[in-house]
Amino acid sequence: MVCIYCQADTKVVNSRLQRRANQVWRRRQCLDCKSIFSSIEAVDLSLALSFRTSQNSSVKHPVKTAIEPFQRDVLFTSILESCKHRKTAISDATALTSTILSRLRPHMKGAVIDRDQLVTTAQQILKRFDKAASVHYSAYHRL
Ligand SMILES: [Zn+2]
Incomplete structure (x- = not known):
């Protein structure tokens, strides 16, 4: 360097x-x-991991699945947004993002993170950490 x-x-x-x-x-x-x-x-998760989303688009094309590089910053930003009422929001979001990812590791198959699995895990961890943060996160991330 x-x-x-x-x-x-x-x-x-x-x-x-x-x-x-x-x-x-x-x-x-x-x-x-x-x-x-x-x-x-550190490990570059955007190169190591993929992110799978599926959405119900229409009756003709029931479930659409997309796979894209996983972006840790997107997760971090959504957690930070949910924690912004806290004085320690940035350090909380940093720690929570790491906790969520390490909790997800056993569920990753072929280094793919499933969107619903990610949201479920984030909700569980936030619920134990801060009720308001969990409510905010759930409002923006529906299953
Ligand atoms: Zn110099």
């Missing part, structure tokens, strides 16, 4: 495996301007 300030090469001065989140955190220092910043190495 190059320096975020001057684009010169950097060296890793410290690194830590965050086992629970399956991430590697690294402290880097620029070889030129000596600035310090950190980076995180």
